[in-house]
Amino acid sequence: xxxxxLTAPNDTALTQLGLGAFLRRHHGRSLVLVAQDLAHWYVGExxxxxxxxxxxxxxxxxxxxxxxxxERERALLTALCEADIGGAIFLWxxxxxxxxxxxxxxxNCPCVQVIDPKPIAELDFVGVDExxxxxxxxxxxxxxxxxxxxxxxxxxxxxxxxxxxxxxxDALHQAELPVREEWVLDLPYGLIDADRIRRRPxxxxxxxxxxxxxxxxxxxxxxxxxxxxxxxELGLSIPEDIAIVGYDDAPPYALTGVPLTTVxxxxxxxxxxxxxxxxxRMRDGVQTEVMRILIPPMLVVRESxxxxxxxxxxxxxxxxxxxxxxxxxxxxxxVAGVVGLEPHYFSNQFRRVFxxxxxxxxxxxxxxxxxxLLVTTDHTxxxxxxxxxxxxxxxxxxxxxxxxxxxxxxxxxxxxVQ
Numbered sequence: 001x002x003x004x005x006l007t008a009p010n011d012t013a014l015t016q017l018g019l020g021a022f023l024r025r026h027h028g029r030s031l032v033l034v035a036q037d038l039a040h041w042y043v044g045e046x047x048x049x050x051x052x053x054x055x056x057x058x059x060x061x062x063x064x065x066x067x068x069x070x071e072r073e074r075a076l077l078t079a080l081c082e083a084d085i086g087g088a089i090f091l092w093x094x095x096x097x098x099x100x101x102x103x104x105x106x107x108n109c110p111c112v113q114v115i116d117p118k119p120i121a122e123l124d125f126v127g128v129d130e131x132x133x134x135x136x137x138x139x140x141x142x143x144x145x146x147x148x149x150x151x152x153x154x155x156x157x158x159x160x161x162x163x164x165x166x167x168x169x170d171a172l173h174q175a176e177l178p179v180r181e182e183w184v185l186d187l188p189y190g191l192i193d194a195d196r197i198r199r200r201p202x203x204x205x206x207x208x209x210x211x212x213x214x215x216x217x218x219x220x221x222x223x224x225x226x227x228x229x230x231x232x233e234l235g236l237s238i239p240e241d242i243a244i245v246g247y248d249d250a251p252p253y254a255l256t257g258v259p260l261t262t263v264x265x266x267x268x269x270x271x272x273x274x275x276x277x278x279x280x281r282m283r284d285g286v287q288t289e290v291m292r293i294l295i296p297p298m299l300v301v302r303e304s305x306x307x308x309x310x311x312x313x314x315x316x317x318x319x320x321x322x323x324x325x326x327x328x329x330x331x332x333x334x335v336a337g338v339v340g341l342e343p344h345y346f347s348n349q350f351r352r353v354f355x356x357x358x359x360x361x362x363x364x365x366x367x368x369x370x371x372x373l374l375v376t377t378d379h380t381x382x383x384x385x386x387x388x389x390x391x392x393x394x395x396x397x398x399x400x401x402x403x404x405x406x407x408x409x410x411x412x413x414x415x416x417v418q
Contacts, residue, residue, distance in 0.1 A: 034090050090118065
């Protein structure tokens, strides 16, 4: 393990590693990341990306894991409040009982919070536009023709879950579709086997209802996997009997069983921006304006929401081809020819499979690429428009304004970290 990243798996190991001695040896060049579970893929990707930026800027990042224990979380925070660190990143969930220590640490040094915001004033936040992600998921099901759509969430204080749930309600209201509370399933939160066993009866009862929804937006992929497993046990087919869209694009669930349609989050970008924001805060101090930086997510369409008429291999190739060429002058005629389909038939099938028109899909990919350039480079808007594949700066401006309700320059000013 490199000296730049130090994990403390338990209290004894923390004492043996000598956190205080390590910090003193790297006086002024040590940063800390406090996480609930570094073994979780979600947390690990953010931490690894943040660590790369820290190393590149001459800092040592110490990743401390409190293993979902409120007592260990308090012990770590107490030790950090008494230590000499340059700054800290708070990654994901926390115990409400320990909020006072987060506030104390924030008063001692620059801090940035990631993924789920804590109720602390004047604290920078880098996370995901969870509401937009939920909208993508539900609107995808609506575009596919589903009208009886339910939502599966968890009984948790995590703000991300509340924003996804609100997006579900708003998307149905905007489409003038019925919102039936019996189609909203709140499951107990928890990641251990005992929690999964506890959820199983509620999931089974929900799926056995005679008037169950025809499609589901599920708050997380790992929860969606439990629904898929239970559905198969009941003899239900996916998506024929019930379509499912998850959230997170978690690697263990993307291509197992039935490939899961989901909302992808750029975790590496979140980690990088969080560390860059922390370094900026350390340099400029209180003069730096507090910012809330939200990364736009992306819908990834797979077979759990729409059974493909063509072979899975053909449509998987289409996805890869578009991802590789969306910045070029790509057309329906070109892509249809590559996969050997008549253009009109290809367009109709593309909309049925992906829930939107081919041109809308290309525009979304180009916009996502452009927003990353806006917040990470100082290129001109004209350069970014051309590099992303738009016909002209005016065309880029019009589509950007319609999608983000903001001009490119205003978006850059709001979200840029330098």
